Amino acid sequence: MIIVQKSALPKGLPKKTTSLCPVCKKIIPATIYEENGKVMYKKTCPEHGEFKDIYFGDVESYLRLERWSVDGIGVNNPNTETRKGHPFDCGLCPYHLSHTALANLDLTNRCNLKCPICFANANAAGYVYEPTLDEVKKMLKMLRDEQPVPTPAVQFAGGEPTIYPHFLEAVKAASEMGFAQVQVATNGIRLAYDPSFAQAMVDAGMHTVYLQFDGFKEETYIKARGRKDMLKIKLLAIEHCKRTKPKPLATVLVPVIVRGINDDEVGKIVDFxxxxxxxxxxxxxxPVSFSGRINQEQRLKGRYTIGDLINDLADQTDYIEGPEDFFPIPAAAVLSELISQIANEPKVAFTTHPHCGSAAYLFREDGGRVISLTRFIDADGLLDEAQTLIESGEFENYGKLRGALKAYQLVKRHIDTSKAPKGLNVLSMLKSVFLTQNKKALGEFHWRTLFIGAMHFQDLYNYDLERVRRCVIHYTTPDGRIIPFCAYNTGPEFRVEVEKKFGMSIEEWQKRNPGRDIMGRDLYPSELPA
Incomplete structure (x- = not known):
């Protein structure tokens, strides 16, 4: 195989893994097992005792997701050496199994909100982290230099990245370096207050806005974001993204789901x-991850997992039926490896742990009816057959033309065109994708679909080192490291180390930026447009 390998993860329950003590952060063994229909997690620190948590809220979903797991082969040019042992050598180290599929690049830890649930806020931290534009460009170049697959996507994050003083220049730099996806994770405030800002982002090279969107209830935003007019702000931000030319600026809604707060609105969010x-x-x-110390009773009561989300979506919608509509993120790596073997060159592969994330595709017919991909594609059969083929290496010997034809025939075998959405010519699209390499056809397919994803980032209580080792969402830092998401924000928590190393006091920032508002409110109008 070219870019993936057969997964070394054990399947079924119970199983052993390794974790960290939530108190001392020493490496300790952990057990994953079934209890009352849930997947539980138990670990014991010799010094701080036993910790028990819910690893996955539904056994059926858990077992289904691990069915199509594959591992990556790591990177050819790791940035750090293995010295202290995983996960304390992150950078990426030779032990890491996945290349970077999506990189987060924090432009600042300043923000124009003071969210009670946020871990990346200058006001809470007491210092400002804000790399220079030159440092940002060096980090971008490091990502594009990664081998065997240059990082294809970068997401500017923070803090609130849109208040970074050189934000549009950073977007332009990323675009010019060849990132296929340039994204921003934003609360939408600047987009809402400044109607021209979305177009300015598009003109600079922005592809996608990841918009924090926690539902439709005012009390949700008060509890989560500390501000009651946030829904109005979100809707204005979306409207301004809709108006950009030559086409709307693609927007992804990113709801943080908290049990008892907004888990009753997951279906309504998808409907919207x-x-x-x-x-x-x-x-x-x-699903929200816990920060700080929280007792076991509160954790077990408040823990919300991907399994819970899938069940809630099935209960709250009439187009999602249950676990059979969802697939693990590495299922995409099975198909991308197929393409890698046909092209005889490495393509980006989402070789994440099967329980890190899950996804479903929804189609809206011309008449308005919503259909899940699994209603007309035998995705289980397709993935099973594709996984067998890539593990055999059969496609590596076909050549591009014969391989493309075989891939087309493979997918065609698992499609029931009589059940396909009206107005979607699936076979014609497949011919364009596989036989003529027409990317436009694939783009049209994506614009007819809605992708439903779920990513459950870890905290110290459910921390699984096997997940960290396979992470594909990484942070890049000014000192030349690339660090997995759940090592940067939890576990070893490299975020604090990096931000303190390259940060400055709030007073120093104010001296360097006289007359500037630390919350960035001087960058956009003071009133929302009518």
Whole structure:
């Protein structure tokens, strides 16, 4: 195989893994097992005792997701050596199994909100982290230099990245370096207050806005974001993204789901996205992770997982039926490896741990009916057959033309065209993708679909080192490291180390930026447009 390998992860329950003690952060063994229909997680620190948590809220979903797991082969040019042992050598180290599929680049830890649930806020930290534009360009170049696959996507994050003083220059630099996807993770405030800002981002090279969107209830935003007019702000931001030329600026809704706060609105959020598919391309749910010390009773009561999300979506919608509609993120790596073997060159592969994330595709017919991909594609059969083929290496010997024809025939075998959405010519699209390499056809397919994703980032209580080792979402830092998401924000928590190393006091920032508002409110109008 070219870019993936057969997964070394054990399947089924119970199983052993390794974790960290939530108190001392020493490496300790952990057990994953079934209890009352849930997947549980138990670990014991010799010094701080036993910790028990819910690893996955539904056994059926858990077992299904690990069915199509594959591992990556790591990177050819690691940035750090293995010295202290995983996960304390992150950078990426030779032990890491996945290349960077999406890089987060924090432009600042300043923000124009003071969210109670946020871990990346200058006001809370007491210092400002804000790399220079030259440092940003060096980090971008490091990502593009990664081998065997240059990082294809970068997401500017923070803090609130849109208040970074050189934001549009950073977007332009990323675009000029050849990133296929330039994204921003934003609360939408600047987009809402400044109607021209979305177009300015498009002109600089922005592809996708990841918009924090926690539902429709005012009390949700008060509890999560500390501000009650946030829904109005979100809707204005979406409207301004819809108006950009030559086409709407693709927007992804990113709801952080908290049990008892907004888990009753997950279906309504997807309904809203389906009604606005001309601009909203995806909903990427993020079950909340716990920070700080929290007792076991509170954790077990409040823990919300991907399994819970899938069940809630099935209960709250009439187009999602259950676990059979969802697939693990590495299922995409099975198909991308197929393409790598046909092209005889490495393509980006989402070789993440099968329980890090899950996804489904929804189609809206011309008449408005919503259909899941699994209603007309035998995705289980397709993935099973594709996985067998890539593990055999059969496609590596076919050559591009014969391989493309075989891939087309493979997919065609698992499609029931009589059940396909009206107005979607699936076979014609497949011919364009596989036989003529027409990327436009693939783009049209994506614009007819809504991607539903779920990514459950870890905290110290459910921390699994096997997940960290396979992470594909990484942070890049000014000192030349690339660090997995759940090592940067939790576990070893490299974020604090990096921000303190390259940060400055708030007082120093104010001296260097006289007359500037630390919350960035001087960058856009003071009133929302009518």
């Amino acid at each position: 996205a389906l009604e606005n598919m001309e601009v909203i391309r995806s909903v990427n749910f993020q």
